[in-house]
Amino acid sequence: MSLRPESHQRIPVRTVRTARAACPRGTPAMLIRDRLDVLFEDEEFAGLYPSDGRPGLSPGQLALVSVLQFAENLSDRAAADAVRTRIDWKYALGLELDDPGFDYSVLCEFRARLAEDGAGDRLLEAMLDRLVEAGLLKAGGRQRTDATHVLAAVRFLSRLELVGETLRAALEKLAEAAPDWLAPLIGPEWGKRYGRKVEIGKLPGGKPAVTERAEQTGRDGQTILTAAWAASAPPHLRLLPQVEILRQVWVHHYYWDARGRLRWRDGHALPPASLRFDSPYDTDVHYCVKRDTAWSGYRVHLTESCDEERPELVVHVATTHSTVQDVEMTAIIHDDLAERELLPREHVVDSGYVTAAHIERAHRIHGITLLGPVVADNSRQARAGSDFAKSAFPIDWDRRQATCPQGAVSREWRPLRISGHDYIQVKFAKADCLACPVRPQCTTSATRPRALALLPTRELHEIQMRNRLEQTTAEWQRRYAIRAGIEATLSQNIRAHGLRRSRYRGLAKTHVQHVLTALACNIARIADWVNTAPTARRRSSHFRALCTAAA
Template sequence: MAVGQTPMQPGLLSSTAGFCEGRLAPNSIYAVLHRECRALFPDEMFVDLFAEDGRRSVPPMIVAVVMVLQRLEGLSDREAVERFAFDVRWKYAAGGLDFDHPGFVHTVLVDMRARLAASARPNRIFERTVEVAAQAGLVGRRRVLDSAPIYDAVATQDTITLIRSAIRGLLRAADHGLRAELRAVISSGDAYSGTAKPAIDWTDAAEREALVDSRARDGYALLAMLEGRSLESGVAEAARLLATVLGQDLEQDGEVFKIARKVARDRVISTVDPEARHGHKTVRRAFDGYKGHVAEDPDSEVITATEVTAGNVGDAEPAAELLADVLQPPAPDERAEDERAEVYGDAAYGTGPLLAELAEADVAVMVKVQAANAPGGRFSKDAFIVDVQAGQVTCPNQVTVPIRPHSDGGGQARFGAVCVTCPLAAQCTTAKNGRVITITPHEEHLAQGRARSADPAWLAVYRATRPKVERKIAHLMRRRHGGRRARVRGRAKIAADFALLAAAVNVARLGMLGIMSAGRGKWAIAAG
């Protein structure tokens, strides 16, 4: 299929431009796309996705506009193509097309997403919005980080459902001959052909335990039969998933397999979407699925980077990828050489490794660090003088002990017997062996961060800037489906969908800021 070309001259009497102009606000997303769509998402931007000859595709610029509006409005593929066919604003946004411009089937959107995913630049629509904002001088070297839960698009499965589903997936992945061999070692009598749970008395603990044991034995028998064999990739992947499910939820009590009385740290919660995880946004707020991470320029409120991780990944882990543009020194032709980058984040980003990386890149750290605390109102770690250079710690009673180093660069300072006779012991510790102060590999950065976070002047700047990203998160998550809840399955697809949503929000923001093409690939902000 060859790349299609967007019509350049709509009909004089049938164009949607004459109807919509004056009826839509000039800074609306429809108006900004109408004015700038050909420069923003030109057909040439997608030429690598298509062959040099063949049947012409739907013009990629039109498809890109539809994809942006679809994500902004939280529509399914069928709803989006229907909106393009009958909503005059959408044809106006696509360059002022004629009222009777032909629509297209929803599989065009499916095909475009697949082509983008297989390309070298899968997020080019989002990247284009950031590039345009940067050329217009809207992207500086200040960043604010935040994340939000993205609920998965599948149901969280219990242990029995997980085991049966994993076995069913293995049988489905095997060819006819291997499937027959696998079925021959199943001893429970379960056909594993449907999703319904076996019919037992679920109020009877003995029956529940027997069910778990029998299905676990089926699973381990299948894995034992496959051990040492050369397997096709699909079968090997299904076997690994089954092994993970069995290992995470079960323990052996004598000769019987039972559900373990603990939750595995990286527990698979669904065989339909094996990458989804249990997550916590706060101590009391749990969710199942993924986290969407963003970096925002707080001055223009343009999203500069996005990332999606499993729900159990800490906020600080993808921060380096989100900040890749400011962790490098600015190009001389982009910004003044003396402009220093700044990074803002709440306490979830106040981890030692990230603080150290920011300091090494000479970034102004505006990241909150959780204050040290101790149970019962006793002396916190901040009441001790930690001298990493000298390798010692001094307690509030002015007793100094050496730091015993660990191989990771951290260590421990043990006060031991001196705590027994210390007059401040009741205010410090109840441990029989005395107070122990743990030193992390990045202790100096954490201590500096805690001191900054208690400074009123620093807090005033922090509170004036960081909340801006929360408003942007609200823009991204304002719709339940397609925002707060994923529309697709798998981290890669969700990441692409989240980046496209960020692109749509960026285009809307650029419209509010008055973005305009200045010719020759340059962009500017309209005066006034």
């Protein structure tokens, strides 16, 4: 299928006349067409189509239909019906009233093209270009970011169900690809165990019964793996995705003991969640726990503008595995915004996105003020409110020394690495600490001197100390209060556009869904901003008027 670019700049006269008569005040689809003209041009999607083949449908129109579909939370079939039957959609798409539309399966094919090589971001970039041209968005303002969890489009499985379902998926594919090879390997009970969806409730017998069932499944799976890697096996069987998933899941959940027997791993012996699969049907899904929320799926980060004189619009969307922490995304978001020339002057985020290193990098590379609470000093001395917290120790970086509140000078200054992060460890002389009259307020150790862990450079240390002090002031709290607005954006996308649950399997397709969801949110907000009438002054009640007069 090749691309034959079409122009939809002009809306047919009959469509305009009928749409204006039916919807004199306009609908979101009509208001977006009036305010932004053609939102997506066919030429912007030229890289997704070959140069030869039969002509395809207009990708610009399919992109707009996909956005309108998510704006109203419609299925593919309902969206295709809306193209055929709704006047306001024909107006937005520039179609004749008698245009028959297209089959609903085209939308699925178009999303598959967008999922390849990250092409879904082209939709967001195209809309942002139109918004900048229309004066609804500009760089240099204020932006805010937050993330929320997304549930996968696959069933949540226990470990026992996971290994059973993984083996069943591999057997189904092998039965299709090489039935004659598989038949001699099947045991008499396999049809009962793996012939249908594996659903295992509470097994009688407790943990020993679970282990016995798991190891039985493990031996069955190992039979398949051993046969598939035998020299006489057809080589193409090892390349089947389901067989490779089976091999990896067995590595994650089983091990060989000293006697050469396959054993079920205990919970503490499992690989980290970032390496394990939660479903054989979507290997991008991982289990994660954040505070009181536990889920299997993904995480999405939304960044929106928050300037008072313009609508609040989503300018960046990032979809990650659930195990990717917020702090890992701060620099990525800034670099992406710089590439799109939409960097903010001030970026407001919560504590999950902020470290002293991020504050320094954002200002040095991009000129951004990263506003967010730095993690507080949680040491015993700081919590007690004593005068022996880290902030009470003056640091002389030139002499590489620290001075305690009692006047003692440190004797040791050396690099330190904790959990993969670099610090500087400062220690005081043991003799000075043991002789100190206020030692119980400074340290709880009976024999060791007081030690401090500082950030690796002077600049980072000063940023940390300064921000910890500033974030306790009323002025800082006033500036930071605008961050709460991103919670409303997440809520709107979850409740109105279905952001919480993925419609598709795989990280790439889920990211396309999140981009379309963000564009749908932008359409709704632009329509509200364009169509908002000035609010009339409310009449005050008699009691309120009395209270005002008394004050």
